[in-house]
Amino acid sequence: MSGSASFVYHDQAMNYRFHDQHPFHPLRLQLTLDLLSAASALEPSRIIPSRPATDEELLSVHQPAYVEAVKALSRRRPEAEWIKRAEEYGLADEDTPYFAGMHEAAAYVAGGTVTAVEAVMSGRAAHALHLGGGLHHALSAKAAGFCVYNDAAVAIAYARRRYGARVLYVDTDVHHGDGVQWSFYSEPEVCTYSIHETGKYLFPGTGSVSERGEHLGYGACMNIPLQPYTEDASWLECFEVSIRRLTDYFKPDLIVSLHGCDAHALDPLSHMHCSLAIYNQMPAILHELAHTYCEGRWVAVGGGGYDMWRVVPRAWSLLWLEMSHHPLKRELAPERESSHGISLPQSWIDKWQDHSPVPLPSRWLDDLTRWEAMPRRAEITAKNRESLAVALQDYPAKA
Numbered sequence: 063m064s065g066s067a068s069f070v071y072h073d074q075a076m077n078y079r080f081h082d083q084h085p086f087h088p089l090r091l092q093l094t095l096d097l098l099s100a101a102s103a104l105e106p107s108r109i110i111p112s113r114p115a116t117d118e119e120l121l122s123v124h125q126p127a128y129v130e131a132v133k134a135l136s137r138r139r140p141e142a143e144w145i146k147r148a149e150e151y152g153l154a155d156e157d158t159p160y161f162a163g164m165h166e167a168a169a170y171v172a173g174g175t176v177t178a179v180e181a182v183m184s185g186r187a188a189h190a191l192h193l194g195g196g197l198h199h200a201l202s203a204k205a206a207g208f209c210v211y212n213d214a215a216v217a218i219a220y221a222r223r224r225y226g227a228r229v230l231y232v233d234t235d236v237h238h239g240d241g242v243q244w245s246f247y248s249e250p251e252v253c254t255y256s257i258h259e260t261g262k263y264l265f266p267g268t269g270s271v272s273e274r275g276e277h278l279g280y281g282a283c284m285n286i287p288l289q290p291y292t293e294d295a296s297w298l299e300c301f302e303v304s305i306r307r308l309t310d311y312f313k314p315d316l317i318v319s320l321h322g323c324d325a326h327a328l329d330p331l332s333h334m335h336c337s338l339a340i341y342n343q344m345p346a347i348l349h350e351l352a353h354t355y356c357e358g359r360w361v362a363v364g365g366g367g368y369d370m371w372r373v374v375p376r377a378w379s380l381l382w383l384e385m386s387h388h389p390l391k392r393e394l395a396p397e398r399e400s401s402h403g404i405s406l407p408q409s410w411i412d413k414w415q416d417h418s419p420v421p422l423p424s425r426w427l428d429d430l431t432r433w434e435a436m437p438r439r440a441e442i443t444a445k446n447r448e449s450l451a452v453a454l455q456d457y458p459a460k461a
């Protein structure tokens with residue numbers, strides 16, 4: 063597989079922060095950048111700077127009144143009238159509180175994902191990664207779940223408008239990718255896919271198998287809700303079978319994938335029990351599909367992931383190793399027995415251990431020999447297979 067990869071980054075994305083105790087923290091990105099540079103895996107020539115999304119781009123997804131409210135609440139001292147109305151726009155709760163400079167920072171996040179789409183669709187790069195992106199819960203007129211502007215939806219709308227591309231959106235964050243799904247629910251040229259912990263137990267509560275799109279967009283939406291305490295093997299089985307089937311059915315020109323890594327067992331905000339293995343193997347599957355169906359065109363963004371010391375830097379770095387065709391990724395292939403023994407760069411551990419409240423991991427992958435199997439594994443696996451079968455029932459299997 064060939065093709066160059068670009069890494070989209072701008073310091074302004076670091077300003078997308080609510081407050082210091084908030085779980086969606088820019089330190090997640092910094093720890094990842096540092097790990098990649100300690101591993102000599104991010105050459106400066108790969109980095110392309112982003113720009114803020116224009117109002118016109120934001121308005122392709124968001125309502126004018128909402129963008130106006132975000133701007134008004136971004137001031138250092140917002141007017142009392144706007145503060146009263148913050149709740150109506152989802153900007154008053156503790157998940158997504160308004161903050162000074164919010165519009166500018168969120169416009170940079172959205173613009174970064176547009177930059178990644180532009181790099182790939184113009185042919186400048188085969189793949190592009192924008193880890194600052196991934197704000198999949200933002201709705202057309204409301205902020206939600208740490209998300210102000212929906213960068214993925216804005217960038218997909220850009221790919222449609224500017225290039226007429228058929229876009230497959232793949233969301234592997236543990237939370238349902240609701241904002242992106244609703245943005246394109248009746249749009250036949252954008253197919254949204256989300257694999258997540260079932261909404262019965264987890265925010266935002268949607269993402270059942272029966273959500274399949276509407277009107278002309280019926281069939282261009284797939285949801286794979288999984289049981290709490292799902293482990294690697296069941297997650298990977300459900301993901302691989304469904305995404306291969308859907309990609310073959312839809313035949314996209316571009317894959318846009320979202321990489322929240324909050325299905326990990328250590329994540330404090332979900333109830334799944336997966337390891338780094340899924341974040342090692344899932345990007346390899348997407349990579350293969352991008353080369354098979356899209357001439358390589360693949361844009362990836364970050365997302366959730368709230369064990370920022372032990373999980374996020376490794377999971378996101380593995381994604382970039384995959385996208386950049388890095389030789390280390392081959393050594394980490396699951397069929398290699400030695401893959402579990404490969405160490406993280408000591409310089410990264412030395413730099414950050416004193417700042418971390420928990421011991422930092424010493425290897426790229428988790429040592430699963432120390433993990434206990436979930437007691438209801440067989441039952442969980444069977445329930446997940448039932449959901450998978452229902453989700454796939456209208457999609458033809460390859461002969």
Ligand SMILES: [Zn+2]
Pocket residue numbers: 063064065188189349353358385387
């Ligand atoms: Zn490639």
Ligand SMILES: [Zn+2]
Pocket residue numbers: 235236237322324365366367
């Ligand atoms: Zn999430």
